[in-house]
Amino acid sequence: MTNEQVLKLYQLLNKVRPRSDEFFNFEQTKDDHFRLHCEALDLSYTDLFKNLLLSRQMFDEFFSKNGKDEFISLLQEEKAQEAIDLYINIAKNIATEKWLPDKFAVNQAIDILINFYLVELSKDIN
Numbered sequence: 001m002t003n004e005q006v007l008k009l010y011q012l013l014n015k016v017r018p019r020s021d022e023f024f025n026f027e028q029t030k031d032d033h034f035r036l037h038c039e040a041l042d043l044s045y046t047d048l049f050k051n052l053l054l055s056r057q058m059f060d061e062f063f064s065k066n067g068k069d070e071f072i073s074l075l076q077e078e079k080a081q082e083a084i085d086l087y088i089n090i091a092k093n094i095a096t097e098k099w100l101p102d103k104f105a106v107n108q109a110i111d112i113l114i115n116f117y118l119v120e121l122s123k124d125i126n
Helices: 003-016 021-027 045-053 056-062 065-076 080-098 102-125
Strands: none
Touching (some): 003 102, 056 102, 065 080
16 A cells, blocks of 8 residues: 555545544543552553444454455555445444444444554555
8 A cells, every 4th residue: 555545545534533522422431430540551441442342353253354355455446435435334334233323333443444454454465
């Protein structure tokens, strides 16, 4: 993947990511509420909460090898919007099947894409 393709992908992801007050309240947990203030862990309860609801492993069940290959192919053909649409539809399908809010599933899927899949997919391309 070229730098221009990655930049375009990030720009599209920022446009797609749904944000609203109601979603923001749902997604955020109050870390202090869960803390004893004696633990020495660098653990975010917000991240734990989000990953329990929709983990990368769960996303892997829906984002098959064929889906990843199609995603890569679309990016290589300079069809970033179609690649994002494919990816977001997977997140929405997960939301429907797992009874999750669409906005949460899309945001979590984008985080998973940025934190995991982009690194792995770029290795597959090169």
